[in-house]
Amino acid sequence: MGRRPLFTSESVTEGHPDKLADQVSDAVLDQVLATDPDPAAARVACETLVTTGLVVVAGEIRTDTYVDMNQIARSTIAGVGYDRAEAGFDGNTCGVLVAIDEQSPDIAQGVDRHGGPGTDDELNALGAGDQGMMFGYASDETEVGQPLPIHLAHRMAERLAAVRHSGQVPYLRPDGKTQVTVEYDDHGRPRRLDRVLVSAQHKPEIDTDTLLRPDLIEHVIAPCVPEGIDFDEERVLVNPTGRFELGGPQADTGLTGRKVVVDTYGGIARHGGGAFSGKDPTKVDRSATYAARWVAKHVVDAGLAHKAEVQLAYAIGVAEPVSISLDTFGTEEHDPEKILAGIREVFDLRPAAIIRDLDLRRPIYQATATYGHFGREGDGFTWEHTGRVDGLRAAAGA
Numbered sequence: 001m002g003r004r005p006l007f008t009s010e011s012v013t014e015g016h017p018d019k020l021a022d023q024v025s026d027a028v029l030d031q032v033l034a035t036d037p038d039p040a041a042a043r044v045a046c047e048t049l050v051t052t053g054l055v056v057v058a059g060e061i062r063t064d065t066y067v068d069m070n071q072i073a074r075s076t077i078a079g080v081g082y083d084r085a086e087a088g089f090d091g092n093t094c095g096v097l098v099a100i101d102e103q104s105p106d107i108a109q110g111v112d113r114h115g116g117p118g119t120d121d122e123l124n125a126l127g128a129g130d131q132g133m134m135f136g137y138a139s140d141e142t143e144v145g146q147p148l149p150i151h152l153a154h155r156m157a158e159r160l161a162a163v164r165h166s167g168q169v170p171y172l173r174p175d176g177k178t179q180v181t182v183e184y185d186d187h188g189r190p191r192r193l194d195r196v197l198v199s200a201q202h203k204p205e206i207d208t209d210t211l212l213r214p215d216l217i218e219h220v221i222a223p224c225v226p227e228g229i230d231f232d233e234e235r236v237l238v239n240p241t242g243r244f245e246l247g248g249p250q251a252d253t254g255l256t257g258r259k260v261v262v263d264t265y266g267g268i269a270r271h272g273g274g275a276f277s278g279k280d281p282t283k284v285d286r287s288a289t290y291a292a293r294w295v296a297k298h299v300v301d302a303g304l305a306h307k308a309e310v311q312l313a314y315a316i317g318v319a320e321p322v323s324i325s326l327d328t329f330g331t332e333e334h335d336p337e338k339i340l341a342g343i344r345e346v347f348d349l350r351p352a353a354i355i356r357d358l359d360l361r362r363p364i365y366q367a368t369a370t371y372g373h374f375g376r377e378g379d380g381f382t383w384e385h386t387g388r389v390d391g392l393r394a395a396a397g398a
Contacts, residue, residue, distance in 0.1 A: 006194055008181040009149035009266025011157040014080050014370040015174020015201070015247070017254025021048040022369040024057065025256045025278025027076045028069055030363035033280070035065040039361045046100075046278035047256045048073070050249040053089070058099040059278065070096045076366075081164065081174040088173070088250035126352040128314035128321075129283040130274075136292025136310045137269035138300040141190055144384070145297045146375035148190040148229075150266025152180045154371045155224045160200055163219050171211075175201035175247030192230030196221055197237040201247035213238040263373050264289075269309050277369050281360035284314045284351055288321075291354045293374050294383040295347055299326070301386040302393045304339050306331035312349060319350040334398045342396030346388055358382040 012019055025046040036042045043062040048055065055073045077083075077091030084090055138145040156178040164172040179197040182190050198216050206212055216238055225231045257275025261267050274285030281287040292310040299308035305328035313323040326340045348357070355361060364380030376384060 004186065004191065005184045005188075006181050007147070007149050007184065007268060008179060008195075009147065009153050009268065010177060010179040011150065011153035011262055011266075011371065012178075012259060013157045013161050013174065013176035015082065015161070015176065016259075017050050017175075017249045017252045018256075018258040019254070019370050020050050020077060020080060020082075020249065021254040021256040022259070022277035023080070023366055024048040024050075024055065024073050024076050025059075026365040026369040027072045028057065028061075028067060029278055029280060029365050031067050031072060032061065032063045032065060033361060033365075034363040035067075036063045038064065042280060043282065044278065044280040045283065048254075048278070049256075050077075050089075050254040052250050054095045054097065054249075056097045056099065060101050062102050069098045069100070082248055087248070088246060089248045123348070123350050123352045123356075124319045126282065126350075126355075127317035127319055128288075128351050129316065130285065131314060131316045132274055132285060133272040133311055133313040133323075134274065134284060134288040134292050135264075135270045135272055136289060136294065136296040136312075137265045137308070138293065138296040139268075139307045140300050142226075142375070144375035144377075145300055146372075147265055147268045148226075149180045149182045150262075150264075150268070150372065151375055152182075152193070152224055152226075153178045153266065154375070156180070156196070156198065156220055158371045159220045159224060160198065160216075169215050169219055171203045171206050173201035173203065173247060175244075175251070190229060193225065193232075193235065195235050195237070196231075197240070199239055199244055201244050202239075204245050208239045208242055265374070270311075272311075276373060277365070281355045281358075282351060284312075287351060287354045287358070287360055288312050288314060288349070290358060290360070290373070290383040291347070291349055294358065294386075295343055295349075297384065298346075298386050298388055298392050299328070299339060299343070302389045302396075302398070304328075304332065304334045304393070304396060304398060305336075306333075310343070314351075319352065321349050324349065334396060338396045338398075339392075342392050342394075342398075345395040346392045 025048045028046045029044045033039045046059040057069045074091045082089040160176050163169040177199045181195040183192050183194045185191045276286045279286045296308040296310045307329045309327045311325045312321045
């Protein structure tokens, strides 16, 4: 028998430079949504760059509230663990440069007013914030509807940060990456972990083989491996170069939106290209991607297919999506055309309806900026809730 299929996905910790940038951008967005007297009128497109000793916060924001971006950037970075010079970056003393303009009036006129000739109702009054296509995906290979490689990579990265914050592994520093390769059986189900890679920033003079590797296997990797999945400790790589002392913005410049595959499905599904962090929900790059995941997860949770990928496409200033498509990869348990018809009946995918149904005008976004936007629990992750399963099954005639 030949070698079975493998698939690999990666994640990064909250201390990775790109994720620092995402967290600052989403912290700014949360502050606007939390304090603006009319959050529905606020518009945020915030980009962050972090590099050695410097944070740059730029973009376009329209709001009637005051946002102390200097303080937000510092507190966010220090909260991750970059709070002293020994960590290689200090949010308390780094330089912070703010360069914010107002939203372009050419964009605003399409988003705020247009929904089609002669339409004045609330849901048509908000057009899409940009053109583009967005994808959502779900699979029944994990309980949370995520592919196993990205799900495990996220959970290991999350645990890498948790054992650092708790002091259980006290010599760790904030930067880090994980990578998980899963072997699938002949039926496309996860069978074993073929390879696990963890790169973890650490204090000087920590020996990888005698201390770091056994600690990470015991406290980070093993607790994340699900029952029924084979795992061999000999297939674990930890800091393959032998040392990872210099990390964070001191070692690598970070930018908002540079981890879109990490943010979504780990490469197993398609991606429209638009990033999420720092964008208010009128930007369909964010809200429609959440909606597409919401729909795809309903398809899988309803038992209509084992895998589902939903694509939405929009034109700037137009409320109705210009296209909705569904791919079930041959795993459907019901007629895909009827499933798609049910989707159109049950889900209103105009931006204003998405914002209303998923309750997206709340300060919920900084929590999404690390460890993936999907497969997460909590009140803020409304696109993970599948309360319309019965309605979809009925509408699809299942």
